Amino acid sequence: MNGMSFKSVDLSAQDDPNAGKLAETLHWIDFADRRNGRLHITGLTIGDVTLGEIVTDGYDAQTTTDRLTVSMPLTGRNRFHAGGLNFDAAGSDALLIRPGTRKSAKRATDAYRSRTLSVIVPVPRKSARDDKYLPSVMQVGRLAEARSLRGFVSYVFSELRNANTPLRRPNASAAIETLVLDLAHALCDAPIAPPASDNGAAVRVHAACEYMYAHSSEALTVQQIADALGVGPRHLQSAFRDIAGMTPREKLTEIRLEHVRSKLTAPEPGTTVTNIALDSGFVHLGRFAATYRRRYGESPSETLRRAIRIERVG
Numbered sequence: 001m002n003g004m005s006f007k008s009v010d011l012s013a014q015d016d017p018n019a020g021k022l023a024e025t026l027h028w029i030d031f032a033d034r035r036n037g038r039l040h041i042t043g044l045t046i047g048d049v050t051l052g053e054i055v056t057d058g059y060d061a062q063t064t065t066d067r068l069t070v071s072m073p074l075t076g077r078n079r080f081h082a083g084g085l086n087f088d089a090a091g092s093d094a095l096l097i098r099p100g101t102r103k104s105a106k107r108a109t110d111a112y113r114s115r116t117l118s119v120i121v122p123v124p125r126k127s128a129r130d131d132k133y134l135p136s137v138m139q140v141g142r143l144a145e146a147r148s149l150r151g152f153v154s155y156v157f158s159e160l161r162n163a164n165t166p167l168r169r170p171n172a173s174a175a176i177e178t179l180v181l182d183l184a185h186a187l188c189d190a191p192i193a194p195p196a197s198d199n200g201a202a203v204r205v206h207a208a209c210e211y212m213y214a215h216s217s218e219a220l221t222v223q224q225i226a227d228a229l230g231v232g233p234r235h236l237q238s239a240f241r242d243i244a245g246m247t248p249r250e251k252l253t254e255i256r257l258e259h260v261r262s263k264l265t266a267p268e269p270g271t272t273v274t275n276i277a278l279d280s281g282f283v284h285l286g287r288f289a290a291t292y293r294r295r296y297g298e299s300p301s302e303t304l305r306r307a308i309r310i311e312r313v314g
Contacts, residue, residue: 032058076114082136135207
């Protein structure tokens with residue numbers, strides 16, 4: 001059984017920001033009130049699971065973590081910035097954030113300070129999504145598992161204010177850890193539903209592009225991309241027309257061309273145009289060469305020859 005470890009941190013605008021670290025690497029933090037801003041964090045760690053209660057007047061920060069995060073605002077508003085998009089959460093909303101570096105902001109309201117529950121867990125070893133792509137940020141507040149997780153974590157922090165609560169007993173820690181892991185990991189297996197806000201199409205396009213960048217060398221179909229996101233191909237096609245002004249297939253070709261270009265401009269010994277094209281997902285080499293020339297104004301072989309000459313001179 002894993003024991004519980006508690007940590008409570010008070011941080012003001014005048015303090016060293018690293019004093020506020022709990023489970024993540026904090027790169028920087030700027031308080032909304034640069035003179036009197038405050039942040040209070042209560043953290044509970046059980047094994048690889050960390051629960052946090054964050055109370056603040058408001059701040060902007062950049063952090064890095066190698067685990068999944070579920071952010072659940074109770075009062076105030078949260079914002080995460082990833083991949084050029086903003087994801088907001090307030091009220092009953094909840095955000096599932098993939099591991100990595102992200103910028104976040106918390107804002108209070110006129111009546112209440114910002115209060116947020118945070119759950120940080122390891123990435124599941126094998127997801128029921130069958131390797132479907134998990135985008136940078138997912139809005140999961142409408143899912144039953146997110147509602148259950150919010151209610152349970154609220155209960156845990158409420159109970160732990162009582163020194164005599166049974167939850168402080170050693171045999172309670174394993175049960176808490178197991179339930180939190182089950183609920184958080186279940187969110188990874190849920191369909192990627194568009195948010196209620198009007199940027200739903202942009203979110204779908206962004207998630208699809210992330211997936212295509214990660215799998216561009218594979219023989220992808222639009223149906224496979226849509227399946228990975230849990231949406232229909234027609235919805236995906238429509239989102240791309242509205243947001244990107246192109247089809248998913250055209251975007252995939254663009255991504256593959258970028259990959260080819262980067263390989264040709266920094267060639268490894270023995271590099272050939274044919275090998276790079278095939279490794280990047282192009283099968284029809286004549287069509288590939290014509291598309292490349294239209295995009296970059298020269299043939300792939302010309303790009304490669306110039307790069308080799310530059311390398312020799314250097």
